[in-house]
Amino acid sequence: MATLKDVARLACVDVSTVSRALNNTSYVHPDTKARIYAAAKELGYHPNIMAQALRQGRRHTIGVVVPRLHMTIFSEILQGVERKARQLGYATLICTTEDDPKLEKDCLNRLRNGFVDGIIVTGTGRNGRLLKDIQASGVAVVQLVRRQEAQISSIVADYRVCGEDAARYLKSRGCRKMGLINGSFQFAPYKERYEGFSRAVEQLGLEAHFCESDRPGNSFEYGYDCANQLLDETPDLDAILAAVDVQGLGAIRAVTERGLKIPEQIKIISLTGHEIGAMLQTTMTSMEMPAQRMGEKAAQMIIDEIETGGPQKTAGPQHLSFTMQLEEREST
Amino acid sequence: MATLKDVARLACVDVSTVSRALNNTSYVHPDTKARIYAAAKELGYHPNIMAQALRQGRRHTIGVVVPRLHMTIFSEILQGVERKARQLGYATLICTTEDDPKLEKDCLNRLRNGFVDGIIVTGTGRNGRLLKDIQASGVAVVQLVRRQEAQISSIVADYRVCGEDAARYLKSRGCRKMGLINGSFQFAPYKERYEGFSRAVEQLGLEAHFCESDRPGNSFEYGYDCANQLLDETPDLDAILAAVDVQGLGAIRAVTERGLKIPEQIKIISLTGHEIGAMLQTTMTSMEMPAQRMGEKAAQMIIDEIETGGPQKTAGPQHLSFTMQLEEREST
DNA sequence: CTGAAAGCGCTTACAG
DNA sequence: CTGAAAGCGCTTACAG
Secondary structure, three states, rough: OOOHHHHHHHHHHOOOHHHHHOOOOOOOHHHHHHHHHHHHHHHHHOOOOOHHHHHHHOOOOEEEEEEEOOHHHHHHHHHHHHHHHHOOOOEEEEEEEOOOOHHHHHHHHHOOOOOOOOOOOOOOOOHHHHHHHHHHHEEEEEEOOOOOOOOEEEOOOOOOHHHHHHHHHHHHOOOEEEEOOOOOOOOOHHHHHHHHHHHHHHHHOOEEEEEEOOOOOOHHHHHHHHHHHHHHOOOOOOOOOOOOOOHHHHHHHHHHHHHOOOOOEEEEEEEEEHHHHEEEEEOOEEEEEEHHHHHHHHHHHHHHHHOOOHHHHHHOOEEEEEEEEEEOOOOO | OOOOHHHHHOOOHHHHHHHHHHHOOOOOOOOHHHHHHHHHHOOOOOOOOOHHHHHOOOEEEEEEEOOOOOOOOHHHHHHHHHHHHHHOOOEEEEEEOOHHHHHHHHHHHHHOOOOOOOEEEOOOOOHHHHHHHHOOOEEEEEEOOOOOOOEEEEEEOOOHHHHHHHHHHHHHOOOOOOOOOOOOEEEEEEEEHHHHHHHHHHHOOEEEOOOOOOOOOOOOOHHHHHHHHHHHHHOOOOOEEEEOOHHHHHHHHHHOOOOOOOOOOOOEEEEEEOOHHOOOOOEEEEEOOOHHHHHHHHHHHHHHHHHOOOOOHHHOEEEEOOOOOEEOOOOO
């Protein structure tokens, strides 16, 4: 690879002049500039990003730390992050944690050591101290989907309202006995969906049912098992709310196997929908999460913090909440 | 952030000694070493990756360039890449192209300038020259899923055999009139599936039907439209092969809306399956692509090339082909 | 308008 | 066993 020095030699000027010309960072005589551009072109010169970064203390790279990608909302979010970051001249590093605090710690530690200017994280909640350390050391941090630290900016969806709205909507569709398929309260979104749902149930005088399982929550199998459990215990259940889409798929499958008609005998709704709901044999009503937009907003927010020097220097941490949008389909 | 210099000062030694001690790169007196470790710990020292990279000419980062992530096989592949890369001490950068040659060019150009040691790419095929340039400039390159340049190592699945096997399997299930939902021949996988399917059809004396559409191939809508078109033209079609899963979902939907029974009246198979096939109301038979393993292998391969200095210095480009595995489910 | 010099944080021959 | 020095490729005050 050609370096600044090569270009300088070919154009018969100093490297500093080449740098100024190429970066338009101060006036350079047009003739000189022309020579430099010609030389750079001839040599196929591209600046070395690492050297720039070392010198400027800015890497133009953000890191994204999420539990996993496949069959989750995170692949859609990541797509939004990456697109926006790219538009703003930033590259995107990805690190998956499987929701294992130890893996997460490794990811975060690796990223903080000069890999990135900022980190967007959907965390396990077990590394709060580390996240605050990282933020204090000058690396921007934004929490995504799960808000666990008040001092760190965040972008989430309003899961509480989502749980409430879904229950209210189902009531309007004639349901009275509702079962919730959820996940570990250790993660705020599950907890909040529960709270919203419970509040609505109480206010509206509905009957609520829950299920117990120690499988990992974010899976088809979990949805399948829970739906079966709910129906074993309450055969005349008339609605199932699934926290996430893959659980909803599991519930649809379980209900279908039992020969129940959707939506006539039982209605099903997903509380974190994305497009897959529209691609089914029986399409699934869901509270759609604007994942792509949330990803773009997260990229925007973290880059703002990077370029202004973090929330300390501005108005303090920002907390943004998106609203889920009801998308009615066949399953209700 | 503490630097080497800070540690050196605190431990009362030269930075070079600190470097040697921390990297175990040559003998350092145990007492000195202890002092250095204590100092590093006290200051919370972590080496600056950018400086290391600049100095060593190695970034320990690989780039992945794919068309998109959400609802595609790429999120699963990426998960495999990232996991393996992480295990081998590499970070993973992601860049999406929407299969737009111009965006792809931007991605590749950005990555080559010192961001990464190697690039794993599922390309549009329009930037072959650039890819070869990049490889020649010392950045490792591996083609994934789509093999377009013989001089560049690749990891693909055997789409030809997959198309053949699927047709043969459907025949064994009693099918005779088969429709293929495919995509642009500009991309090798679609072309090869077509070739494999066509060969089998000829050998086995089957009737083959195809469909025309100018929508982008990799979508639910495309599958839906094509299935309808095929059935309009050939109402007694007894099987549909969909190149990818989302097309298969579209086909299932179209067939269901027409009131046809799956699998009794018509059978459906996806030629690039992943787990979603198992999560449906009518589960979908598919040729499963070992996406995660392919991703891991790609990471392994590119890191090997990085660490040995590229295919030039070794046995030349490697070309690996994975076999798809038939997964029988309800749709056949 | 442009050059010479310092320095970002590290590693690695070269001495001793 | 350890220090002093050069250098990775760039940018940016500082002169002139």
